[in-house]
Amino acid sequence: MTKLLAIVGQTASGKSSLAMRVAKQFDGEIIAADSRTVYKGLDIGTAKPTVDDMQQVRHHTIDVVDYGQSFTVADFKRLAHQAIFDIQERGKLPMLVGGSGLYLNSVLYDYELGGPADEGMRRELSGLTVHELQRRIVQTGIEMPENSP
Numbered sequence: 001m002t003k004l005l006a007i008v009g010q011t012a013s014g015k016s017s018l019a020m021r022v023a024k025q026f027d028g029e030i031i032a033a034d035s036r037t038v039y040k041g042l043d044i045g046t047a048k049p050t051v052d053d054m055q056q057v058r059h060h061t062i063d064v065v066d067y068g069q070s071f072t073v074a075d076f077k078r079l080a081h082q083a084i085f086d087i088q089e090r091g092k093l094p095m096l097v098g099g100s101g102l103y104l105n106s107v108l109y110d111y112e113l114g115g116p117a118d119e120g121m122r123r124e125l126s127g128l129t130v131h132e133l134q135r136r137i138v139q140t141g142i143e144m145p146e147n148s149p
Contacts, residue, residue, distance in 0.1 A: 002084075002088070003088070003093060003094070004084060004094050004095075004096060004107075004108075005022065005026075005028065005093060005094070005095045005096070006095070006096045006097075006104065006108060007019050007022070007095060007096070007097045008033075008096075008097075008098065008099065008101075008104055009099060010099055011047075011099055012047075013099075015097055015098065015099065016047060016049065016053075016097065019057075019095055019097040020049075020053060020056070020057055022095065023057040023093070023095055024056065024057060026093050027091075027092050027093060028057070028087075028092060028093035028094070028095045029057065029058040029059070029060065029083075029087045029092050029093070029094060029095065030049075030057055030058070030059045030060065030095050030097050031059075031060045031061055031080050031083045031084065031087075031094060031095065031096050031097065032048075032049075032059060032060065032061045032062050032097060032098055033061070033076070033080070033096050033097060033098030033099070033100055033103040033104045033107070034046065034047075034061075034098040034099065034100050034103070035076075035100040035102075035103060037061070037062050037063075038061055038062070038063070038064050038065055038071055038076065039063070039065060039066070039067045039069075039071070040063045040064075040065065040066050040067060041066075041067050042067050048062060048063075049062065060079070060080075060083035060087075061076065061079050061080060061083065064079065072113075073102050073103060073106050073111075073113060074106075074113040076103045076106065076107075077103075077106040077107055077111065077113060080096065080103075080106075080107045081107070084096075084107075096108070
């Protein structure tokens with residue numbers, strides 16, 4: 001059976017300190033589910049764990065890409081799954097901790113994500129208006145949600 005503990009919540013709700021206590025008590029390691037802490041050098045305003053915290057409890061997905069480099073939810077999901085496997089292989093408890101809902105949900109609900117972004121498609125779509133995007137969605141057969149009165 002795969003075990004994974006998730007500690008989730010809004011900013012400044014005490015997730016990190018709770019995760020540290022639980023990790024120490026249950027021999028866990030933390031996988032940071034935060035869309036900003038993945039970036040090297042983006043330290044102010046991100047509540048990254050301190051050097052002391054990282055010496056006490058191993059953390060994953062911190063400082064994995066340079067700021068300005070593309071990093072997607074698919075990238076996060078891949079790294080998180082690698083970390084979960086690695087942590088479990090060593091007999092420890094993997095802990096997914098954070099507040100970036102899409103990152104968390106991609107792992108918890110096993111979102112099916114596409115491959116690398118098609119930059120040509122991205123450029124093409126970014127130049128379209130909302131109406132043009134909606135028309136494109138309808139033409140491809142994707143159902144749009146209806147507005148409530």
